[in-house]
Amino acid sequence: MSTAVLFDRYGTVDELYVADLPVPSPGADEVVVRYQSIGVNPIDWKILRGDLADRLPLAMPSGPGVEAAGTVVAVGPGVTRFKNGDPVIRHGRPGTYRLHEMVSTLPEADELTPMPARFTAEQAAVLPVAAGTAFSALRQVGLGAGQRLLVHGASGGVGLATVQLAFLLGAAEVIGTASAHHHGLLRSMGATPVEYGDGLEDRLAAYSPPDASVDCAGGPQPYATAVQLINDPARRVTIVPESADMQVPLVDHIPKELPATLSLIGDHPFHLPVTGRYSLASAAEALTVSQKGGVGGKLVLLTGS
Numbered sequence: 660m661s662t663a664v665l666f667d668r669y670g671t672v673d674e675l676y677v678a679d680l681p682v683p684s685p686g687a688d689e690v691v692v693r694y695q696s697i698g699v700n701p702i703d704w705k706i707l708r709g710d711l712a713d714r715l716p717l718a719m720p721s722g723p724g725v726e727a728a729g730t731v732v733a734v735g736p737g738v739t740r741f742k743n744g745d746p747v748i749r750h751g752r753p754g755t756y757r758l759h760e761m762v763s764t765l766p767e768a769d770e771l772t773p774m775p776a777r778f779t780a781e782q783a784a785v786l787p788v789a790a791g792t793a794f795s796a797l798r799q800v801g802l803g804a805g806q807r808l809l810v811h812g813a814s815g816g817v818g819l820a821t822v823q824l825a826f827l828l829g830a831a832e833v834i835g836t837a838s839a840h841h842h843g844l845l846r847s848m849g850a851t852p853v854e855y856g857d858g859l860e861d862r863l864a865a866y867s868p869p870d871a872s873v874d875c876a877g878g879p880q881p882y883a884t885a886v887q888l889i890n891d892p893a894r895r896v897t898i899v900p901e902s903a904d905m906q907v908p909l910v911d912h913i914p915k916e917l918p919a920t921l922s923l924i925g926d927h928p929f930h931l932p933v934t935g936r937y938s939l940a941s942a943a944e945a946l947t948v949s950q951k952g953g954v955g956g957k958l959v960l961l962t963g964s
């Protein structure tokens with residue numbers, strides 16, 4: 660038997676329940692993956708809440724989770740890209756809060772990527788949303804070597820990935836807004852931390868103007884400072900849909916985002932701090948912590964396998 664965290668209707672974490680399910684059998688071009696680690700993201704509680712119901716209607720029962728890492732344990736007919744025992748990263752479509760999942764291996768489905776040996780399953784599971792989104796955002800604003808970047812929400816999952824990838828792209832300076840208690844973390848990654856909130860504009864004025872900005876927080880202040888400090892709208896981006904418009908465009912995810920991101924990371928140092936670990940049965944607790952904010956890294960569900 661296997662386990663999955665499901666919900667039958669949109670709502671709060673009270674809608675979540677743990678179901679015992681048979682281990683699936685793979686069909687043509689599919690594999691079954693047994694997950695070791697599953698990333699927890701704000702998008703998970705937004706999907707559960709029904710925020711995306713208009714553009715991404717879910718068949719019920721459904722489940723949260725858009726990323727995970729584990730091992731291929733069964734291979735269906737026609738599969739050539741993966742074999743039993745392969746470590747893989749799953750990304751994209753919702754439903755990863757489970758122990759086993761059937762996953763398409765078709766390149767056009769773009770759901771499965773080989774896990775580089777350098778990553779633990781825990782680190783691999785949190786790469787798709789954080790590092791993938793950061794990479795697309797940096798590509799969109801055209802960050803180049805020697806340039807200065809402003810990152811709003813730099814201490815969050817996507818923000819910390821943005822800081823690290825910006826330096827891999829050759830950024831000369833990364834200024835990151837965050838709560839004061841996350842400033843040490845940002846400094847350890849080479850960024851210059853600045854506290855958000857009242858007086859932010861004055862604090863930012865102490866630094867040379869950035870060439871580009873990535874908003875990983877949303878809201879009026881990141882929007883206003885991006886418009887104030889950077890002339891060209893093409894060099895501003897937000898990852899928060901509610902904060903996007905023509906002046907600060909929404910991130911446009913590039914095709915094959917995760918493989919491209921992994922190519923940039925290569926063997927360079929790259930690490931996302933994991934500040935909370937939960938079992939599948941405690942998924943509701945993990946989502947509540949994510950929704951409260953102030954995580955300072957990533958949360959994961961561990962299956963113990």
Ligand SMILES: NC(=O)c1ccc[n+]([C@@H]2O[C@H](COP(=O)([O-])OP(=O)(O)OC[C@H]3O[C@@H](n4cnc5c(N)ncnc54)[C@H](OP(=O)(O)O)[C@@H]3O)[C@@H](O)[C@H]2O)c1
Binds near residue numbers: 812878955
């Ligand atoms: N469009 C996409 O594809 C996409 C992809 C990924 C995420 N997202 C969205 O992007 C947002 C961030 O995701 P995440 O995973 O990085 O979340 P997260 O880990 O919870 O990080 C949130 C960040 O926002 C900061 N923050 C909170 N209030 C702020 C304010 N008033 N001004 C500046 N910063 C503030 C937090 O700083 P402190 O903790 O230091 O206070 C933290 O750095 C979420 O809304 C998520 O749904 C969108």
